[in-house]
Amino acid sequence: MVSVVRRMRNLRTLLAIRLGPGAAVFPPEVNRIHMDFAAKPLDGHMGPRKFFKQCLPRLKFHNPAVPMTVNRTTDITGPATLTIHFADPATAGKTSPAISSTTSSTTSTGPVAASTSPAPTVRTETIQMKHVHESEILSQVMALTKAKIVLPTPEEEQEIKDLQQQRVESEEISKKAKIAKEARKRAEAVISAAREST
Numbered sequence: 001m002v003s004v005v006r007r008m009r010n011l012r013t014l015l016a017i018r019l020g021p022g023a024a025v026f027p028p029e030v031n032r033i034h035m036d037f038a039a040k041p042l043d044g045h046m047g048p049r050k051f052f053k054q055c056l057p058r059l060k061f062h063n064p065a066v067p068m069t070v071n072r073t074t075d076i077t078g079p080a081t082l083t084i085h086f087a088d089p090a091t092a093g094k095t096s097p098a099i100s101s102t103t104s105s106t107t108s109t110g111p112v113a114a115s116t117s118p119a120p121t122v123r124t125e126t127i128q129m130k131h132v133h134e135s136e137i138l139s140q141v142m143a144l145t146k147a148k149i150v151l152p153t154p155e156e157e158q159e160i161k162d163l164q165q166q167r168v169e170s171e172e173i174s175k176k177a178k179i180a181k182e183a184r185k186r187a188e189a190v191i192s193a194a195r196e197s198t
Helices: 004-018 046-062 134-145 154-197
Strands: 030-038 068-073 081-086 104-108 123-128
Touching (some): 004 046, 004 154, 030 046, 046 068, 046 134, 123 134
Parallel strands (some): 030 068
Antiparallel strands (some): 030 081
């Protein structure tokens, strides 16, 4: 049987990807997202990097049919952009694109060739991400796409409360263990000092 700690850790991981910043469902007219930023978090590329690490996995989890490509360059002086491709709203809901399994990511030194999108792109919107905080990038994405935020269900809220309660209890147990360990070390020091004096 799998230990309770391991199961709770897996549950925490699942909750972390299902809920939080970036947990949103795009409308059907959003048919592709592409990011360009430097691999190193220097010269204003920290916000895009954090958005890529923290928010993009949740967006992909809730929108598996939307291809999301990432191009990380070695040029830290270059721009950091996020491009959202929109399809025609009238035809977007009728076509069902194949579900993309992962977010593709590449690191390059030169310009990237244009990739094909699943449906014809009617318009694109570009967000300049350089020197912008990841929460501001997310709010711009939410505003441009009119995405709906995924709220936790009552069961998930209860799971979150249980995890927080477990975290508090484990901190208390850890503090008690630390106090007991320090007391044991002090007692051992007194005993060793008494042995040396005799």
